[in-house]
Amino acid sequence: MSLAAPTTPATPATPATPERTRPRAIGVLSATLALLRKDLLIEWRTRARLNAIIFFALATLLMFSFALGPDTKLLEKNAGGYYWLAILFASVLALGESFRVESENACLDGVRLAPADARAIFLSKALGNALLLTALGVILFPVMVGLYGVRIATSPVDLGIILVLGCLALSAPGTVYAAISSNARARDVLLPLLLFPLVIPALLSATKATTLVLQGDPMNQLNSWLGLLSGFNLIYWGVGFLLFPRIIED
Amino acid sequence: MGKFIKWGMLASGLVLLAVGWYLGLAWAPPDREMGDVQRIMYVHVPLQWMAMVAMTVNFVAAVAYLFKASWKWDSAAEASAEVGLVLGTAGMITGAIWGRPTWGVYWSWDPRLTTEAILLVTYTGYLVLRRFVEDPDKRATWSSVVAIIGAINLPIVWFSVRWWRSLHQVQSTPKTVDPEMVLTLRISAFGMLALAIYFMMVRYQQALAERRAEVALPEALGDAGLPPAHNSSKVA
Numbered sequence: 134m135s136l137a138a139p140t141t142p143a144t145p146a147t148p149a150t151p152e153r154t155r156p157r158a159i160g161v162l163s164a165t166l167a168l169l170r171k172d173l174l175i176e177w178r179t180r181a182r183l184n185a186i187i188f189f190a191l192a193t194l195l196m197f198s199f200a201l202g203p204d205t206k207l208l209e210k211n212a213g214g215y216y217w218l219a220i221l222f223a224s225v226l227a228l229g230e231s232f233r234v235e236s237e238n239a240c241l242d243g244v245r246l247a248p249a250d251a252r253a254i255f256l257s258k259a260l261g262n263a264l265l266l267t268a269l270g271v272i273l274f275p276v277m278v279g280l281y282g283v284r285i286a287t288s289p290v291d292l293g294i295i296l297v298l299g300c301l302a303l304s305a306p307g308t309v310y311a312a313i314s315s316n317a318r319a320r321d322v323l324l325p326l327l328l329f330p331l332v333i334p335a336l337l338s339a340t341k342a343t344t345l346v347l348q349g350d351p352m353n354q355l356n357s358w359l360g361l362l363s364g365f366n367l368i369y370w371g372v373g374f375l376l377f378p379r380i381i382e383d
Numbered sequence: 384m385g386k387f388i389k390w391g392m393l394a395s396g397l398v399l400l401a402v403g404w405y406l407g408l409a410w411a412p413p414d415r416e417m418g419d420v421q422r423i424m425y426v427h428v429p430l431q432w433m434a435m436v437a438m439t440v441n442f443v444a445a446v447a448y449l450f451k452a453s454w455k456w457d458s459a460a461e462a463s464a465e466v467g468l469v470l471g472t473a474g475m476i477t478g479a480i481w482g483r484p485t486w487g488v489y490w491s492w493d494p495r496l497t498t499e500a501i502l503l504v505t506y507t508g509y510l511v512l513r514r515f516v517e518d519p520d521k522r523a524t525w526s527s528v529v530a531i532i533g534a535i536n537l538p539i540v541w542f543s544v545r546w547w548r549s550l551h552q553v554q555s556t557p558k559t560v561d562p563e564m565v566l567t568l569r570i571s572a573f574g575m576l577a578l579a580i581y582f583m584m585v586r587y588q589q590a591l592a593e594r595r596a597e598v599a600l601p602e603a604l605g606d607a608g609l610p611p612a613h614n615s616s617k618v619a
Contacts, residue, residue, distance in 0.1 A: 306532060313525045317515045326511055327529060330504040334539075368535060376528045379449060 161256070164249035168257035175234060176265070182230045183265060186223040190273055193219040198280055208281040213343035216277055217336055220270055221303065225325050227265050228307040231258055232315035245381060255308060255377035259370070262304035263297075270296040286349035295346065298362045299339035305369040306331050312380050338362045385584075392581040399574030403429075406567040423481045425567055429575035430474035431499075437467030437579055438506065438537055445530035448523055454598070457523040458590035459583075460530060461513060466582045468506045470575075475499060486550060494543040495551035502540050505533040519597050 159167070176182055197215045198208055208215070235241040244254060274292075277283055285292060307328055314323040342358040407425035414421030444460035478496070479489040490496065509529050516522040544553045557565045 309528065309532065313512070313529065316521070317512065317525075318517070319515050323508075323512060323515055326504075327508040330501045330508065331532065333501050369532070372532055372535070376449075376531065379524050380528055382524070 159247070159249040159253075161250045161253050164247070164253035165256040165260070168244065168253060169261055172231070172234070172257060172261040173264070176261075182227055183268065185230075186227050186265070186269055187272055189226055190219040190223040190269055191276060193222055194273065194276060194280060205282055209283055210348075212277055212281045212283045213347055214340045215281070216270075216273060216343060217299065217340045219273060220266055220300070221329075221332070221336060223269055224262070224266055224300075224303045224307055225328065227262055227269075228304070228311040228328075229315065229320065229324055231262055231308070232311050236315060241381065251378035251381060252374050254381065255312075255373055258312075259301075259304045259308040259373065262308055263300045266300035266303060267297055270300060283347050285346060287346050287355070291346045291355060292343065294359065295339055295342045295362070298359065298366060299335060302335035302339070302362055302365050302369065303332055305366065305373045309373045309377060309380065312377070335362060335365045338365070389581060389584045392577045392584065396574050396577030396579075396581055399570055399577060401574075403567055403571030403574050406563075407571060411563045411567045412561055417485055420481065420484045423477055424564075425571045427474055427477040427481055428568060429572040430470050430477060432572055433575045433579040434467050434471035434474055435537065435541065436576065437463045437470060437583065438502070438534065440583070441467060441506075441530055442534035442537070445527040445534070448527045449531075452520075452523070454519075454523070454591060454594040457519075457527075458587050458594055460523075460527065461510075461590045462583045462586035464506055464509055464530065465586055466579055468503060468510065469582075470579060471499070471503050471506070475503065491550055493550040494547040495540070498536065498540045498543045502533075502536045505536055509533055519594060 194215060197218075201207055232241075235244065241254075245251065307324075310324055310327045310331075314320040314327065317323055338358045338361040342355055342362065345355045345358070404425055407422050411422070411425075413419050440463035441460050444456045444463060448456035448460060475496075482491065483489050509526060512529055513522055513526050516525060544551050
């Protein structure tokens with residue numbers, strides 16, 4: 134599937150001027166939206182990726198309770214950490230898969246040939262991954278309530294903000310690294326090896342913030358963890374946006 | 384000239400380290416609280432400083448490669464990352480040896496130690512990536528991007544002792560420690576710097592020779608009419 138098809142105006146049969154034969158350049162935002170729409174459409178039609186990561190994350194949550202035994206107090210205390218670890222492990226699957234779609238039939242070349250900014254590919258992939266992970270987080274939460282017996286102590290809105298910020302934080306560096314590792318040997322080893330050490334600050338702050346939301350925040354620490362998460366997002370979305378065109382160039 | 388500098392760095396590094404460590408063991412006073420145990424500082428701190436220097440060189444070389452694609456910058460990046468990783472690992476091991484008698488444990492989850500561990504794993508990932516990509520052009524570009532992203536950890540490691548006041552002491556300054564300690568530490572650090580430069584020069588030459596061999600191969604077969612596979616003009 135190519136980006137060029139739906140967004141490029143059809144070439145007139147007899148062009149009046151040579152300029153009119155050249156496809157019109159597309160802005161970053163509209164190219165991003167077009168690519169995102171394409172990715173979401175593929176995802177919706179197959180639903181393979183979402184189903185896979187949901188079952189993978191559910192299995193991870195279950196495994197934590199098996200590994201630790203039926204200690205409800207311990208599970209409830211550490212629920213925030215398990216929740217984010219499940220999302221992190223599932224994110225490796227989702228990220229790797231997001232570029233596999235493009236490597237079939239050399240689709241990435243088609244997308245790259247479109248007269249659009251290459252950074253739109255980064256934005257659309259990273260946004261798509263963040264959306265997918267956020268959906269996963271929304272689905273996982275009720276399961277966690279059932280399995281670990283957690284309750285929201287402060288506000289569900291806080292939890293939503295943490296979820297969105299955390300998924301954005303995983304997907305920005307993850308998309309850059311997935312683009313690299315999808316073309317390298319041993320890609321399945323490479324992506325977690327590159328990604329896991331990098332996202333530790335994001336994982337730490339998302340986990341701490343989630344734990345505060347679940348268990349109460351008497352010292353009012355939530356905002357500082359959200360600040361760290363936002364800073365992480367700002368840095369890695371910026372770096373990814375700047376450097377991504379260099380990764381996919383030939 | 385290059386050879387002279389290289390062997391000069393090795394010789395001066397060994398001499399300075401010998402002098403620095405002798406002074407550290409025999410001349411500098413023992414620490415008020417830790418006693419003789421603190422003398423490992425003259426090994427541990429220079430190792431960590433030079434690891435940071437090497438990783439900073441790696442960052443600069445990576446940025447430079449993205450601006451000016453030259454095998455020299457790529458080789459410099461590879462050389463400095465490897466030297467930085469070795470020095471950082473040695474620094475972490477000496478830190479653990481220091482930690483056991485002073486903190487009671489080899490490893491604590493102190494922010495300095497944790498961020499340093501993250502840094503070392505990041506550079507391991509960087510070097511693994513370099514081994515897993517065969518195309519020299521792609522390898523150089525991708526690893527530059529990974530190096531730039533990984534270098535965001537450097538200031539975090541450096542300032543971690545100030546941001547989170549915890550078990551690890553903050554950086555000592557000449558105002559807070561004995562002049563004899565400062566002088567000994569400086570001599571050891573310059574010795575380690577010379578040695579690190581020597582290591583980087585040796586590794587840089589090897590890496591550059593590897594790149595030349597990689598990109599020259601298709602052209603050596605030029606008589607067979609094969610087009611050159613890679614941009615060998617980058618080998619200046």
